[in-house]
Amino acid sequence: LRAVRALTIVDRKLELADHPAPTPGPHEARVRVHGAGLNRADLLQRAGGYPAPPGVPADIPGLEFSGVVDALGPGARGVAVGDRVFGITAGGAQAEQLTVAATHCAPVPDTLDLVAAGGIPEAYMTAHDAMVTQARVQPGEWVLVHAVGSGVGTAALQLAKALGARVVGTARTQSKLDRCRALGLDAGIVPAQTADGALDVAALSTQIVEATGGGADVTLDLTGGEYIAADIDAAAPLGRIVSIGAMAGARATISVLALMSKRVSLVGTLLRPRNVEEKAAVTEAFVRDVVPLLANGAIMPIVDAVLPLARADDAYELVASNATFGKVILDCRAEA
Numbered sequence: 001l002r003a004v005r006a007l008t009i010v011d012r013k014l015e016l017a018d019h020p021a022p023t024p025g026p027h028e029a030r031v032r033v034h035g036a037g038l039n040r041a042d043l044l045q046r047a048g049g050y051p052a053p054p055g056v057p058a059d060i061p062g063l064e065f066s067g068v069v070d071a072l073g074p075g076a077r078g079v080a081v082g083d084r085v086f087g088i089t090a091g092g093a094q095a096e097q098l099t100v101a102a103t104h105c106a107p108v109p110d111t112l113d114l115v116a117a118g119g120i121p122e123a124y125m126t127a128h129d130a131m132v133t134q135a136r137v138q139p140g141e142w143v144l145v146h147a148v149g150s151g152v153g154t155a156a157l158q159l160a161k162a163l164g165a166r167v168v169g170t171a172r173t174q175s176k177l178d179r180c181r182a183l184g185l186d187a188g189i190v191p192a193q194t195a196d197g198a199l200d201v202a203a204l205s206t207q208i209v210e211a212t213g214g215g216a217d218v219t220l221d222l223t224g225g226e227y228i229a230a231d232i233d234a235a236a237p238l239g240r241i242v243s244i245g246a247m248a249g250a251r252a253t254i255s256v257l258a259l260m261s262k263r264v265s266l267v268g269t270l271l272r273p274r275n276v277e278e279k280a281a282v283t284e285a286f287v288r289d290v291v292p293l294l295a296n297g298a299i300m301p302i303v304d305a306v307l308p309l310a311r312a313d314d315a316y317e318l319v320a321s322n323a324t325f326g327k328v329i330l331d332c333r334a335e336a
């Protein structure tokens with residue numbers, strides 16, 4: 001079998017190694033990968049945490065891809081060899097080729113650069129699933145997005161604006177808030193800190209209530225930790241909070257009284273462990289609601305950097321630096 005190059009985790013380090021070309025199984029497509037966006041989960045996986053679930057390569061990172069279908073397994077439907085596709089996977093995308101359920105492949109609009117498209121699926125599917133499918137955002141509502149300059153944050157911001165919502169975002173870096181203004185951000189907050197550098201929960205919740213004139217209807221919490229306490233304190237009556245990330249910590253001290261009295265709902269979400277049918281449903285919703293907005297230019301991928309697979313170490317360090325705005329993408333083409 002012909003070998004393909006893939007980023008490979010060996011002893012908590014990244015190497016570029018040859019692997020046998022994957023063969024598409026039943027209902028699967030094989031994709032020649034053009035772009036594969038980086039995600040915080042990749043950093044965790046490289047460090048030995050967050051192992052890949054069964055059924056995907058354990059040592060090849062990568063949760064999202066774009067590329068061209070080059071082979072189909074038995075019974076694969078909905079895609080054809082030669083199609084430009086993008087989607088999510090539970091691992092293995094940072095490689096020249098991957099196999100994936102055909103139902104997890106969405107068509108890439110002609111107007112999009114195919115490498116840049118590799119940074120779209122994880123951010124936009126996470127944002128759409130949380131904000132629309134789960135929190136049922138309505139036009140005119142206030143959406144709060146923490147880490148709004150992140151990959152998921154910039155996707156959530158654009159999607160919320162395209163759906164007619166108003167957006168208040170937080171970032172620890174003022175320049176990211178300034179750049180988000182160009183994407184439609186209505187209000188930006190640099191979260192207040194206490195004298196010892198911790199998050200000032202009371203001050204942040206006041207900042208949110210003031211910016212929204214009464215509280216956030218929907219919150220996409222990409223940060224976790226004590227941000228969740230501020231989310232609850234700053235939620236509007238019947239607010240919906242979706243916990244999506246834990247960069248600021250896994251625990252919080254919350255007011256159940258605030259939760260009860262405002263009848264706030266708090267739900268957690270994770271894409272990676274969902275089963276084949278659940279991921280097909282997320283992909284279907286993405287094709288229905290998000291792909292047309294990408295095709296007509298209402299929303300777009302925000303790309304901080306594109307680096308070849310051979311420079312994966314630099315790409316990972318760039319994400320870890322917290323300096324990025326939008327996505328870092330690996331160009332996985334053999335000639336890159």
Ligand SMILES: NC(=O)c1ccc[n+]([C@@H]2O[C@H](COP(=O)([O-])OP(=O)(O)OC[C@H]3O[C@@H](n4cnc5c(N)ncnc54)[C@H](OP(=O)(O)O)[C@@H]3O)[C@@H](O)[C@H]2O)c1
Binds near residue numbers: 170244
């Ligand atoms: N649930 C899911 O299925 C799912 C899917 C995708 C991503 N996620 C999560 O969503 C979050 C965002 O992911 P991403 O890939 O979009 O991130 P990203 O593009 O790497 O951006 C993250 C940004 O968050 C800010 N940040 C980092 N540590 C922070 C902290 N301790 N407190 C507050 N802000 C901090 C930094 O910006 P500043 O320093 O400028 O603020 C950083 O640039 C991550 O937690 C990720 O794990 C979850």
